[in-house]
Amino acid sequence: MKKGRAGNHFEDFRCGMKIQHATPRTLTEGDRSLYIGLTGSRAVLGTAETNAQQLGFERRPLEDLLVFNTAFGKTVPDISLNAVANLGYADVRFLADVYPGDTLVVESEIIGLKENSNRKSGVVYVRSTAANQHGLEVLSWIRWVMVHKRDHGAASAEPVVPAMNAVVSPGRLPRRKYAMDVREIVTMTGTADLWDDYAIGERIDHPGAMTINDSDHSIATRLYQNTARAHFDGFAMAAAGGQRLVFGGHIISLCKALSYDGLENGLSIVAINGGTHVNPTFTGDTIACATMVLDKIILGVSNVGALRLRMIGIKDSSASSIVFPHPGQARQDYPSNVVLDLDYTIVIPKKS
Amino acid sequence: MKKGRAGNHFEDFRCGMKIQHATPRTLTEGDRSLYIGLTGSRAVLGTAETNAQQLGFERRPLEDLLVFNTAFGKTVPDISLNAVANLGYADVRFLADVYPGDTLVVESEIIGLKENSNRKSGVVYVRSTAANQHGLEVLSWIRWVMVHKRDHGAASAEPVVPAMNAVVSPGRLPRRKYAMDVREIVTMTGTADLWDDYAIGERIDHPGAMTINDSDHSIATRLYQNTARAHFDGFAMAAAGGQRLVFGGHIISLCKALSYDGLENGLSIVAINGGTHVNPTFTGDTIACATMVLDKIILGVSNVGALRLRMIGIKDSSASSIVFPHPGQARQDYPSNVVLDLDYTIVIPKKS
Amino acid sequence: MKKGRAGNHFEDFRCGMKIQHATPRTLTEGDRSLYIGLTGSRAVLGTAETNAQQLGFERRPLEDLLVFNTAFGKTVPDISLNAVANLGYADVRFLADVYPGDTLVVESEIIGLKENSNRKSGVVYVRSTAANQHGLEVLSWIRWVMVHKRDHGAASAEPVVPAMNAVVSPGRLPRRKYAMDVREIVTMTGTADLWDDYAIGERIDHPGAMTINDSDHSIATRLYQNTARAHFDGFAMAAAGGQRLVFGGHIISLCKALSYDGLENGLSIVAINGGTHVNPTFTGDTIACATMVLDKIILGVSNVGALRLRMIGIKDSSASSIVFPHPGQARQDYPSNVVLDLDYTIVIPKKS
Incomplete structure (x- = not known):
């Protein structure tokens, strides 16, 4: 058999096919650094051991998106090595911390599988899960990706498009325990805004912007293998x-890091309800972003709540220039400088 | 209140104002790597665990300038997010090792505060201190920085320019204990020159040079948050x-790393007496540097002494071409290829 | 004596001269990350703690080539700071794991020493060894390198060219123990090909390719000091x-990482029999590679065998375009896009 396999093409997939991805990955303090x-992440839980302990953790968990991007990377050799584009995410749930x-x-x-009408490629829908070494599920997500066909003439089965919820319902969000005095977070971040201080429909223009260098995204993408x-x-x-295209997961990470200014007291991402890499990003592009508060969710605990947020990433324009697109807008109708439209949910301390 | 605060402007500062910077930062072996x-640092204390133990340390401390740049980074969101330029340093004291x-x-x-005559900006003088998780002060420094005004018409208080010493006096240098046989350092570095072998007025042209790539300085600056x-x-x-400008702290780190060749047996930086980023540095510039011995200081211990050094960093020229500027020379009179003028003090083993 | 020594030139070396290189280096999880x-390494032993344990290790050893490049870097200030080119390697043996x-x-x-006929430079042959903190030898290698003369008129001794074996003989390969069920590696890599599945003369075109950015190779080379x-x-x-030239050790590392696809179940490099950096590599070059199986070696243990491989690295061309050069071909006769010709030996699990 020929060695050096070059990944699956559209016609290699079947609905119901299960894939155990090679090779497991141990994350360390080196990966965090x-x-x-x-x-440039400054997330309060990941930046200092003392913060994590004061917030009720034994030690600093790894940043949510480091975990997401690493787990995602594991799926690439089997799913998207021959991808045209990564189209979207749904039902991403961060179920447990990773240390x-x-x-x-x-x-x-x-x-799910759906061939394109040009018969040159098709969309593959995948549910993936990452577990830790104890078998505990830490992350679960759906993504769909456009994959080349090897042979344009190959036959395809009937299209199957899975039903997907537009939002991870509150009952399916993970429940984690935080220290009773979790609102002392404001002494760590120097910022007073808690769950109570955000309003549905409120818009935040994050003040920073970040130009992407070639090694920035290459090193990140290799780190995720x-x-x-x-x-x-x-x-x-x-x-x-x-x-070369910048890996979309790196764009999510950059926007998340930029969004620290305005969402300083966010503790963890608990879900990505949906997301799309609307246009490609290249070396030299400067990324900025803005957030809109879509919903405020009361969790079954007294000291934290959740915020459902929509974050739009843009290139070579200021955050203030962002026009929030109509929800559900077709991909081709986005302005060409919008690179990310992400709907996600965070946990943030509540006032008493 | 508007979220995503975009930093202070000149008129937001008041003399005597105290600021607790967000968010504390834990440093690890990942940061060292x-x-x-x-x-490219090869500092003997930071390069090997075995070196540190032979020199009297329980384990390897982190490099002095990793600590300095990280602590400095913490002050940026409050002090210099809207800086025109970082003008100078004084009275920087490295008080305890960080692990x-x-x-x-x-x-x-x-x-201190002093508005510029054009009323568009002003100089802010800041004393900052970094403590570790046990409350032990590890670093203390003054810097002054030119900051934009938000409103050019805003009124300013009377100018206050703090008195600053030109040099950290020997009595204020930290005292640390080294192993009795600290001069065995020469078996680690392969270089025999100890405190006794340097002469006041001696000049060292460091042989290396380093071209700065965009990701080099971007990753460094983000690492320092x-x-x-x-x-x-x-x-x-x-x-x-x-x-984009290269962060001045990265230039100090590069020059310090290049200066290893000629100062191999230096153990630690104990003070930065003063320093200026004379001209900006950009991606693609190649940095070289030369050092002059300004003073030799006898400490109250028998096995180490201190050297006060002046290090000039230059771009796109050889170290041998450096003309040491007149001390106290006005910023605008430096040649345009000089990027750093740093006056600092190191500890180095003495012969018996 | 002048400080800031600028390395040895050809006439500074003598046969039999022994050099203890400055300064020892501790490697950590940060270096692995x-x-x-x-x-982009995905080597099965280095990627996950759980893999290493299942394969019979107490914990994850560091990647062989991280160790090789770091040890190599230590020799540069004394041997090759003034090198024209690193010409070749022989008898490289990986004797024990590094953690x-x-x-x-x-x-x-x-x-060995041999002046060039133009009397401007000469070839220096060096045997180097790296030991760990317990004095255990972990790596031993010969390299030869062309070094500038300082003074073209300086006299040279009679040329000495050491005898070197073309291959590390099976009896001199290290013996390491692996878990009895080492062939369970296929559950980690998802790839069934073990020692038995490779044939002498078989060729593998590795499907990936990697463009080198300036910070990629600069950071790697500095990491190795x-x-x-x-x-x-x-x-x-x-x-x-x-x-600027890309460090040859980085090219070996890149090709090794790309060769994962097709050699997934390789456990460790045990020897580099010989190798040449045939042409230089620069920022922006895209590297691809192909491997030919030169020999299959039976070791004195039942559950693993060794494969002797020849890996050719090429720039800006596909792996499939590689023509394996005649063994022993003169450097100047290689196509200008071939950058690496490496003959090395790996250990890989055997079927029962």
């Missing part, structure tokens, strides 16, 4: 008249 | 006719 | 009509 260096030393094991199930060709093979991309 | 990868796992907490006091816009927002900088 | 971020927290101490002996000027001083390289 690199994550901070690559994104330095933990090992992620990732598996997937194909839950994501091998998708489009991010790394500049020679092949140039031969096809293009250039 | 990244520091070595970004600067992997330690958490830095940083606070500042405004000690320094959010100053001028380092990151290439779009805004280009719109204003400029480009 | 950075190595993954810089190379986070281990400290490498490196020493060398000059075993390799100070060779040619990698860092862009100003001097441009003044001489050239540009």
Whole structure:
């Protein structure tokens, strides 16, 4: 058998197919440092051991999106090595914290397939889950991705498009315990705004902006052991008249880090309800973002609440110039400088 | 209240104002690795656990300038997010070692304010201190920085310019204990030159040179969680006719790493007496440096002494081409390729 | 004596000269993370703690080439700071695993010297060894390197060219113990090919390709504390009509990482039989590679065998375009896009 397998194409997938992804990955303090260096994250739980302990944790959990991007990377060799584009996310749930030393094991199930009308490619819908070394599920997500066909003439089964909820319902959000005095977070962040201080419909223009260098996204994407060709093979991309694409997960991480200014007291991401990489990002682009509060959710605990947020990432424009697109807007109707439309839910301390 | 605060402007500061900076930061072995990868540091104490133990330490302390740059970064969102330029340092004292796992907490006091005659900006003088998780002060420094006014018409108080000493006097240098046989350092570095072998007025042209890539300084600056816009927002900088500036702390770190060749047996920085980033540095610049021995200081211990050094950093020229500027020379009289003029004090083993 | 020594030139070396290299280096989990971020390595032993334990290790050893490049870097200030080019490797043996927290101490002996006919430079042959903090030898290698003369008129001794074996004989390969059920590796990598599934003469075109960014190789080379000027001083390289060269060790690491697809179940490198950096590599080059199986070696244990492999690295061309050069082909006869010709031996599980 030929070695050096080059990933699956659209016609290699079947609905119900289950895939155990190679090779498990242990995350460490080294990965955390690199994550901070690559994104500039200042998330309060991940920045200091003392913060984490005061907030009720034994030690600092790893940043949610470091976990997400690493788990995602594990799926690439089987799912999206030959991807045209990563189209969207749904029902992403952060179920348990991941700590330095933990090992992620990732598996997937194909839950939908739909060939494109040009018969050159098709959309693959995948449910993936990451567990830690104790078998505890820490992350679960659906994504759909457009994948090339190897043979344009290959036959396809009937299209199956899975039903997906537009939002992770409150009852399915993880419940974690925080220290009783979790609102002392304001002494750590120097910012007083808690759950109570955000209003539905409120808009936050995050003041920072970040220009992406080639090594920034390349190192990040390799750290996640994501091998998708489009991010790394500049020679092949140039031969096809293009250039290397920035990994979408890096854009989410950058926007999340920029959104610290305005959401300082957010503790954790608990869900990504949906998200789309609307346009591609390239080396040299400068990313800015703005957030809108979509909903305020009361959880079954007294000291924290959840905020459902919509974050729009844009390139080479100011955050204030962002026009929040109509929800459910077709991909092709977004302005060409919008790169991310992400609907996600965070936990944040409440006033008494 | 509007969220996503965009930092203080000149008129927001008052003399005597105290600021507790967000959010404390834990440093780890991951940060050390990244520091070595970004600067090429070969400092003997930080490079090997075995070195540190032979020199009388329980374990490897973190590099002095990793601590300095991280602590500095904590002050940026409150002090210098809207800085025009970081003008100078004085009375920087490294009071205790920082180890992997330690958490830095940083606070500042405004000690001087002086509006510029154009009334568009002003100089802010700040005394900052970093303590570890046990409340032990590890670093104390003064810097002054030119900050934009938000409203050019805003009134300003009488100017206050704090008195600052030109040098940290020997009595104020930290006293640390080293192993009795600290001069065995020469078996680690392969270099015999100890305190006794340096002469006042001696000049050392460090042989290396380092070209700065965009991700080098961007990753370093993000690692320090320094959010100053001028380092990151290439779009805004280009719109204003400029480009992203390299963080001055990265230049100090690079020059310090280059100066290893010629100062191999230096153990620790104990003070920065003064320093100026004379001209800006950009991606693609190649940095070289030379050192002059300004003074030799006898400490109250028998096995180590201190050297007061002046290090000049230059871009796109050889170290041998450096002309040491007249002390106290006005900023505008420096040659345009000089980027750093730093007066600092190190501890180095003495012969018996 | 003048400080800031600028490395040895050809006439400074003598056969039999022994050099203890400065300064020992402790490797950590931080270095591992950075190595993954810089190379994209997915090596099964280094990626997850759980993998290592199932394969019979107490914990994850560090990647072989992180150890090799770090140990190599230690020799640069004494051996190759003034190198024209690193010409080749022989008899490289990986004798014991290195773990986070281990400290490498490196020493060398000059075993050959041969002046070039132009009398401007000469070839220096060096045997180097790295030991850990317990004095256990972990790595031993020969390399030869062309070094500038300081004084073209300096006299040279008679040429000495050491005898070198073309291959590390099976009896000199290290013996390590693996868990009895080491072939369960296929559940970790998802790939069934073990020692038995490779045939002598079989060729593997590895499907990936990697474009090298300037910070990628600069950070890697600094992480190894390799100070060779040619990698860092862009100003001097441009003044001489050239540009910075990518460190050859980074190319070996990249090719090794790309070769994961097709050699997924390789456990460790045990030897580099020989190798040459045939042509230089620069920022922006895209690297691809192919492997040919040269030999299958039966070791004195039942559950693993060794494969002797030849890996050719190429720039800006596809792996499938590689023509394996005639063994022993003269350097100048290689196509200009071939950058690496490496003959090395790995251990891989056997079927019962």
